Amino acid sequence: MTRINQGTPVAQIVETLRNAEGYYITNTARDLSQSDFKNRILLHTDLMAAPARERAGYFSLEITGGASIHVDILRKQVNPFLKLRKLREAMPNTMFQTLCRGVNLFGYRPYPQNVIRFTVREFAKFVDVWRTFDFMNHVPNMLAVFEEVAKAGKLNEPCICFSTGPEHTDDFYVAKAGEIIEVTGRDIVLCIKNHGGLGTPTRIGQLVDSLKQKYPDIPLHYHGHNTDGNDLGRIIEAVKNGATIVDAADSAFTGFYGPPPILSVVQSLKEFGYVAEGLDEGAVIETSEVIRDERQYYDQFESQIKGFQPTVQIHKLPGGAMGSSLEQASKGGFLDKMPDILHKELPRVQKELGNYWSVTPGSQILWTTAVSNVIDGERYGNPSGDLKNLLLGKYGPFPFYKPDEWIYEKVLGDDWVTVLEEEGGVEEVENMDLALERYDLAEQLGVEPTDEQLILYLQHPNDAVEFLKFEEKYGRVYVLSPAVFFHKGGFDIGDKLAFRDHQGKEHMIEIGPSPVTDTGETSVYLTVDHHQSSFTFKPEVTLSEAGEAVLSKEEIIDLAKAGDVRSPFGGNIVEISADEGQEVLVGDRVAIMEAMKMQTPILCEMSGIVTAIFAKKGDALKPGDRILKIDQDE
């Protein structure tokens, strides 16, 4: 029973893994949160789980990276660095693992080299294991991360993204692994990233075997999703064929799209004589007992559609995108079209676009294109900017074959050959002037930012500033339980909310009455540590601050038909596609908006001339905010 403690040198970690008789488990808490709870599991819950998880003796706890950095600041209002600090205090011996999207870091688009290196350096102070992937399996896209991780003395875990289909052969993946090892050296862990939970157990067993045959000294980490309910089978085959580490999660929170329960893995593999190295089963059970009651407060973030989705083998959506895709379908009112989108259009688009790996940001391109193809009726009629970039090769070369020419023509226009010649190729993102960015942030915050604040700003400029201002105003809110933080419908008078603040002090807030004055203001009375406080809310602030649409969805559509184009949802302007004075026709794209990972074109509902533009690139709009005005051509 060899437990690997945080702080162990990389060479020694890899050596221990090479000599391991049993297998190790990574508690994939972050991926569970992302796949089954829209990334909302709060630090509060992770801190509750921390003592038992620390004793459980995992290879690592995957607790940061992926979309979590963005959601931490956008929806959980917690600083991702503070989160790692607090967890480190509670879990000194457990290695922390991240999921990094190579050049796309924790976002959706390539970052400049200096931003990548700066970001990795700062996070590497807390993160011991770096699982890095590229959705095109284009190794150069991961180089900068590999180098900075190695420099920081932390463990590189490069991924080969896995998918199924005639091109996805063992030979291809073995060669890809060779390409990676050539640049990283052999003191790594190699990850088979099965983000969709694709393939049969036998298929995974074969792949692991082929890789082990070729690289017997490289420890393999199998990462999967339980979307089809069969990841346990794949894990068993992976370990039987030589994988050294596998991913699983705490049973109290396991759902349909994330990893399967740890205990099920351990119990099943025991039958075959495999021992989970360093693992304290009692502590694994205890973790779930400690956090089980918290799950009810996350109910609103669980999938709209309950049950496993064995059809993932057809549509191949990654587990991490299932929740957000279904949410988008639900909010967009096209849940009824999901069978068409998932089972017909997505596989078709997937094949047409080169059968690459459906994972961020590539999965969003496939999804958005499929949705647009079905909803708008015209296939590839409203291509997103990201789809254009994909065809231009900005993300990297297509791994197996290029899309058909008609798609290029549809997406890039009639002169697509010229466009491809002039603009094609892997995007070289110019380095940013970090001193200037720091200055800009200081201007917005009114104080000199720390390196960590600057990094958050470089990832998500608008959202980071909003978050830092939030933190200044409301404090460090991770101390609030999900029962309070996600509470809906208002509290009852007399409810007592007890919590311990960031400094560790105990507090009690009791809910008092909320009378409304003649002028319409509401005063909320709270008894804070036995002393009464009141907070006054003006009615007009309610609408804008709560982010609720002043206009209904129908009203927004009606206005658009009259030429008053407004934001149909909350999101950022990626592009204003029309100029003032330009003539536009119904169906023309006038803007692109983005919410979370999804880009949505804003289409003209009335022909005419653009007479005023109210929003610009980068603006964060609320539903009903003005974008531009079209007047009838006279």
Next chain:
Amino acid sequence: MKKKILVANRGEIAIRLIRAIQELGHAAVAVYETPDEMSRHIRIADEAILLGDGPRSDYLNIEKIIWAAKKTGAIAVHPGYGFLAENPFFAKACEMEDIIFIGPSSEIITNLGNKVTARKIMSDAGIPMVPGTPNLSQGKEGVEEALTFGSEYGYPVMLKATCGGGGRGIRRIENDQEMVGQIPMARSEALAAFNDDSVYLEKVVLNPKHVEVQILADSHGNTLHLGTRDCSIQRRNQKLVEIAPSMIEDQGLLDKICETAVQAAEASNYFNAGTVEFLLDSDFNYYFLEINTRVQVEHTVTEMITGIDIVRNQINLAFGNPLSFTQEDVKPRGHAIEVRINAEDPKNDFMPEGGKQVSVYRSTGGFGVRLDGFVYQGYVIPEVYDSLLVKLTVHGFTWDETVGRLRRCLQNFAIRGPKTTIPFYENIASEKDFLSGNFDTSYIDTHPHIFLYDEDSSEVGKLARLIAEIHYRKENPYAA
């Protein structure tokens, strides 16, 4: 017999005086201006009388105060500190109207209030003085006198308004050129502020300690002292932190300073409570600075270590009673520290937070803790009066214990609404020179890091705001 005593002041000192008056079995009469009509001192007093709309002007109006005393039948007036406390005309007016002025006579206030007269009395009595000039002559002649003094004693020197006090009307002069330029400005400023353009010079004692001695004198020829205080931690000559006794280890020197203070009081025929202030240089020479003829803000630290109620004694002495104890009965024990918790932003040059409301006020308590406050939950920081919320005085057996208590007490406070000086004091209470009792008047300038702190170190108020919002909006708008 129950007597009525009028408290001619507002704020925490009014409450302090009312408490002593009531403890003696007398009745306290409060006065107030309209902006103070919600203030605590009115509620605590036995009766209260409106002076006018003010602001400030009615608290400074001698005629109105005398009117109020007569109207309410008060036989005595306590002026507190500030406002009319050291105005000899007020003391004189009381004397004329047969109202007992709780403090020294108008003559003593006049003599000691005039810096030059005071210096003459003290130097005649052999009290060590900082080298200085008499009032400078008017015009060119005065400038010549000043330049001669500058060349004789060397720069820097202090140019002081003869009638100034409390840190006002003082300028530091670094060279001849500044001297020539500053004298006319100092004169016009003094004329505007004190209605007297007299100025004089004093040599600057570099980075001195500010040590003062509390004096009590009865009308039967007895004068005694209640030991020393150190008020070295100042900014621009305004005291911030006061302690008792002085941290100087040489007890012989402290005894000598106290004896000198008694001599100084006797030389001026002092009566009632007063404070003799000294500067102590790095070679342990001490110089007379001035005598304050009032109860001081920092009197609480002396009360804590001696157990003697200074205000109670002031009243008794004013009524003609002899001191009820001797010098031998005064046995200071332990250490005391007082800090003035103000609604001010130390980072912004101690800018007062006038107009802001205290939405949450929680104070401290426990062993060795004393609060002299005016603030309450809901209190609005006045824009027209001072921004003092509460004075915190802690007492401990040892210095370490006392500083630890100060730190603990500061952490106990929860004040929401205005910025306060609490985090600034917390930094001082954790600073190593302060912990070792090693500080002089340069302390604030030489320890700039005490200004570095998080604005709001306690987070419960911020979190309460979010909870209020989650409650009001029926969901968390920042988590949707």
